[in-house]
Amino acid sequence: MAEEKELRYEPATIEPKWQARWASNPKMFAAEPADCGKPKYYVLEMLPYPSGQLHMGHVRNYSIGDALARHMWMRGYNVLHPMGWDAFGLPAENAALKHNTPPREWTLSNIAAMKVQMDRLGLGYDWAREIATCLPEYYRWNQWFFLRMYEKGLVYRKKSKVNWCPECATVLANEQVVDGCCWRHETTKVDQRDLVQWFYRITAYAQELLDGLDNLDGWPEKVRTMQRNWIGRSEGTEVDFFLDEGSGVRDQGSEVGPSTAPAAKSASGSVQDDNRARIRVFTTRVDTIFGATSVQLAPQHALVAEFTAHDAELKVQVEELLEQQKKAREAGDLGAIEKHGVPTGRFALNPYNGERVPIWVANYILADYGTGAIMSVPGHDERDFEFATKYGLEIREVIQPVQEVESAERLPFCSHDGVLVNSGEFDGLSCVDAQKKLQEIAAQGAFGEAKVIFRLKDWGLSRQRYWGTPIPMIHCEQCGLVQVPDAQLPVLLPDRIEITQQGGSPLSRVPEFLNTTCPKCGSAARRETDTMDTFVDSSWYFYRYTDARNDRAPFDPATAQYWFPIDQYIGGVEHAILHLIYSRFWTKVMRDLGLIVNDEPARRLFTQGMVIKDGAKMSKSKGNVVSPDEMINKYGADATRMYALFAAPPDRDLDWQEDGVAGVSRFLGRVWRLTERYATLARSGRGQKVEAPSGLSLKLLRKLHQTIAKITLDFEGRWHFNTCVAAIMELVNEMQAADGQLAGGEVPAPVVLELLRTLALLLAPMAPYLAAELWEMLGEEGDVLRAPWPASDPELAKEDQLEIPVQINGKLATVVTVAADADAKVIEDAALADEKVKARTAGKTVVKIVVVPGKLVNLVVK
Numbered sequence: 001m002a003e004e005k006e007l008r009y010e011p012a013t014i015e016p017k018w019q020a021r022w023a024s025n026p027k028m029f030a031a032e033p034a035d036c037g038k039p040k041y042y043v044l045e046m047l048p049y050p051s052g053q054l055h056m057g058h059v060r061n062y063s064i065g066d067a068l069a070r071h072m073w074m075r076g077y078n079v080l081h082p083m084g085w086d087a088f089g090l091p092a093e094n095a096a097l098k099h100n101t102p103p104r105e106w107t108l109s110n111i112a113a114m115k116v117q118m119d120r121l122g123l124g125y126d127w128a129r130e131i132a133t134c135l136p137e138y139y140r141w142n143q144w145f146f147l148r149m150y151e152k153g154l155v156y157r158k159k160s161k162v163n164w165c166p167e168c169a170t171v172l173a174n175e176q177v178v179d180g181c182c183w184r185h186e187t188t189k190v191d192q193r194d195l196v197q198w199f200y201r202i203t204a205y206a207q208e209l210l211d212g213l214d215n216l217d218g219w220p221e222k223v224r225t226m227q228r229n230w231i232g233r234s235e236g237t238e239v240d241f242f243l244d245e246g247s248g249v250r251d252q253g254s255e256v257g258p259s260t261a262p263a264a265k266s267a268s269g270s271v272q273d274d275n276r277a278r279i280r281v282f283t284t285r286v287d288t289i290f291g292a293t294s295v296q297l298a299p300q301h302a303l304v305a306e307f308t309a310h311d312a313e314l315k316v317q318v319e320e321l322l323e324q325q326k327k328a329r330e331a332g333d334l335g336a337i338e339k340h341g342v343p344t345g346r347f348a349l350n351p352y353n354g355e356r357v358p359i360w361v362a363n364y365i366l367a368d369y370g371t372g373a374i375m376s377v378p379g380h381d382e383r384d385f386e387f388a389t390k391y392g393l394e395i396r397e398v399i400q401p402v403q404e405v406e407s408a409e410r411l412p413f414c415s416h417d418g419v420l421v422n423s424g425e426f427d428g429l430s431c432v433d434a435q436k437k438l439q440e441i442a443a444q445g446a447f448g449e450a451k452v453i454f455r456l457k458d459w460g461l462s463r464q465r466y467w468g469t470p471i472p473m474i475h476c477e478q479c480g481l482v483q484v485p486d487a488q489l490p491v492l493l494p495d496r497i498e499i500t501q502q503g504g505s506p507l508s509r510v511p512e513f514l515n516t517t518c519p520k521c522g523s524a525a526r527r528e529t530d531t532m533d534t535f536v537d538s539s540w541y542f543y544r545y546t547d548a549r550n551d552r553a554p555f556d557p558a559t560a561q562y563w564f565p566i567d568q569y570i571g572g573v574e575h576a577i578l579h580l581i582y583s584r585f586w587t588k589v590m591r592d593l594g595l596i597v598n599d600e601p602a603r604r605l606f607t608q609g610m611v612i613k614d615g616a617k618m619s620k621s622k623g624n625v626v627s628p629d630e631m632i633n634k635y636g637a638d639a640t641r642m643y644a645l646f647a648a649p650p651d652r653d654l655d656w657q658e659d660g661v662a663g664v665s666r667f668l669g670r671v672w673r674l675t676e677r678y679a680t681l682a683r684s685g686r687g688q689k690v691e692a693p694s695g696l697s698l699k700l701l702r703k704l705h706q707t708i709a710k711i712t713l714d715f716e717g718r719w720h721f722n723t724c725v726a727a728i729m730e731l732v733n734e735m736q737a738a739d740g741q742l743a744g745g746e747v748p749a750p751v752v753l754e755l756l757r758t759l760a761l762l763l764a765p766m767a768p769y770l771a772a773e774l775w776e777m778l779g780e781e782g783d784v785l786r787a788p789w790p791a792s793d794p795e796l797a798k799e800d801q802l803e804i805p806v807q808i809n810g811k812l813a814t815v816v817t818v819a820a821d822a823d824a825k826v827i828e829d830a831a832l833a834d835e836k837v838k839a840r841t842a843g844k845t846v847v848k849i850v851v852v853p854g855k856l857v858n859l860v861v862k
């Protein structure tokens, strides 16, 4: 007799069927209005760049977010789960060059392709709120925000360095500079040029951005630490050394802002009482200033240019220093730079005692930190000590330790725990008192002041690119800089444009764009041709989702207030600094504009690990890219998603193994067959109560309720989804092991129904297609997504017996079975009565017994 052919789990049939049903119901994944009476939950995955292809990192990120969204829907929340596209940026221009496709076309067709992939994965997004940042309906609000920030003095222009390829005659982005050369001209060295650039004054919020981190306890500690370091607050003193020779110091660049802007912070902060040129240094240890034996300048310092103008040899040396600094910067490790310096032959005067010290230029001094100049105190600073030792500069002790130190290793002494010596009238003061005193004197003498500085720099937003938001400003010969009036927004990007990546900003070569009329005086004027950094787009997109089709405002404040802050934000840790600092800044600015009331964008942040293959990052060049489409074709979307949750803890890297996906697919097949086999029995139990279960029924229900408890706890914040999947697998194994008894009718129909029905519910966030199918097989009404999440019954979940491992001298000897509520004495007796324990301890002495009730017994035996 031919064996009955077993029915097969076929994701290729099940998944398209449900995908079509979900697509036909626009309410399925739609957020409800604020007055729906449910608590709100806003879950958000970072929006992707539309490259045209999802990669496995996306799949992982979205599988986590979608599981959480579905879980919250089942918990009865009004869930907002939107998706959009970070659609401006350089790759579209590169593609235009390569394939001669206009950036807009290329981008929109990529979006369409990726949306198909997302739909196949069964991701439950509220597509009615979709945004693409490259569309005028979105970027007009970037322009609107720019103007509001300009009016508040939070936007300004200043000269700044850019990468310039002389061959292309254009500005290069950092990622277009390869080993110091142009990416298109591999032997052409990239220059640094001064261009007038636009900046957001993010530093105005530096202190608040720092302080706010203390309250973000739903963010990973590593992200908060990275942001603290990035903001980099130091308290110290700015002090002027006087130049010993007459040459004047040039003004170090000035800001041009609107007339309503607050005055830029004064560079010197004090009235100059004489005309001597000054070198302003920043130090956190002004108490050591009598130990300063040189002043050191960054190679880019304005004064260095003056010195080298008359000294060709020095000029060459300084260029070498610059080159070394640039290389270290590119290598990403400025801190580890091998320190080099050159003496300039010039001298500076210590403002406190008139002592003459040499001026050096050094490669480790950064132009953009502090004032770009330091005083070097080798006796009390590790770095200065190293430098002075190398170049034979004087090392002088001016702080004496309070506690006696071996004289051989006395210097450098870098602690604050000392008193001043060799410091004239300040001898004997403690470091802290001396700092205060010296700051007062500097302020009185108008040669310095107490100062808090931040490592955080203002946000340069100008890009000399086409595919970005046009900056809504007009240059008029008569009126100067003029804002584009709100009524004329958006300033549209011209559609068809020749992309050559040569000869400067592409928009400057489009006369219809460039030439305009001044809104103030009506004379001919030019539009600004820079576009905005794409980080602008992603700094506020999540507010737009709350009211995505609004054409009168970026969003309705009341609606944003209902949804914000985001309850759970999920994305890669590579965005810890830029995106997540810029969005926090933007939130604070919008708050101060009166648009929102929250101080921070997201209450909780989760950063998932990377998806790698064979231990390496997936990349085309390594040929180890796994395509989501291929996985879905072979194993189904459910198996692909569930594997992404199962293969590693979500915060760790996941090494993609196709065998693992196949394994998950086989597991889902077992669940499908189990349900198939017992669906009829289960359906017959509907409406009947499960009365006082015992025996096998109790055993299975206990496992079920333990599994519910575990998964619920994980969704509430523990997020060990890998162990959740493992727990469901164990549950299914137990049910399969009982197959004979189930077939024999040993378990009543209502129990079978509860087991299978709950199994479908537990799978719904992670394998939504299969769950929907199982739900239908069991004859359940409505969508599983709207069925209430199961509650664990603690009485049923309680173990009546526990297995306790018994160790002898730390090694597992046996396992004893005791009542779940057994106390230490009962467990100890059970352990000592065990035959294996008796045999292993025969003739020896039990020195100590440690019992951890419910967990473990350890015997120390000699």
Ligand SMILES: [Zn+2]
Pocket: 165, 166, 167, 168, 169, 182, 183, 184, 185, 188
């Ligand atoms: Zn070039």
Ligand SMILES: [Zn+2]
Pocket: 476, 477, 478, 479, 480, 482, 518, 519, 520, 521, 522, 523
């Ligand atoms: Zn004008």
